[in-house]
Amino acid sequence: MLSLIDVILLFLFILLLAYWWRTTEQKTFAITQAKVYCQQRKVQLLDQTLVFKKLQLHRTQNHRKLCRVYEFDFSTDGQDRHRGEILLSGFNFVRVILDLEELEITQY
Numbered sequence: 487m488l489s490l491i492d493v494i495l496l497f498l499f500i501l502l503l504a505y506w507w508r509t510t511e512q513k514t515f516a517i518t519q520a521k522v523y524c525q526q527r528k529v530q531l532l533d534q535t536l537v538f539k540k541l542q543l544h545r546t547q548n549h550r551k552l553c554r555v556y557e558f559d560f561s562t563d564g565q566d567r568h569r570g571e572i573l574l575s576g577f578n579f580v581r582v583i584l585d586l587e588e589l590e591i592t593q594y
Contacts, residue, residue, distance in 0.1 A: 509554075513538070516556050516574050523572075523582055523592075524560055532559040532567060544573060544580055551575040560584065 488496075516536050524531040536556040544553045553573045560570050573580040584590040 509538075512554060512574060512577065513556070515577055516554075516572055519579060520556075520558055520570075520572055520582075527584065527590075529568075529584070530561045530564060532561055536572065539571070542573075544575070546580065551580065553580050562586070 513536060517534070520536060521531050521534070536558045539555040539557045542553055542555055543550045545551075553575045556572045556574065558570050558572070559567050561567055569585045571581075571583040573582075580593075582592045
C-alpha cells in the first residue's frame with residue numbers, strides 16, 4: 487500500500503520528468519529554428535548548439551509571457567565570432583537578436 491508521502495514523491499518525480507522532456511523538446515526546436523534563421527541571414531551557426539541563459543518575463547501586446555532565453559554563437563565570414571539570442575515562449579519564437587555592428591532584432 488502506498489502512503490501519502492509516496493504518492494506525493496511519485497507525483498513530483500513525474501512533474502520533474504515532464505518538465506525535463508518539454509525543455510529538451512523546446513531546445514531541439516530552438517536549435518532547428520536557429521539554423522534556419524542563420525541560413526536566411528547568410529551567417530554560420532557555430533558549434534550547432536544553443537546554451538540556456540535564463541527565464542524572463544517578456545511583454546507583448548499588453549500581456550506577459552514567460553520566455554526561455556538561449557544564446558548561440560555565429561560567424562559572418564568563418565573567422566569572427568558573434569553572439570546571438572533567441573527568446574522562446576513554449577514552441578513560439580518571441581525574438582531573435584544578432585549582435586553585429588548594427589544590432590539586429592527580429593520580432594515574431
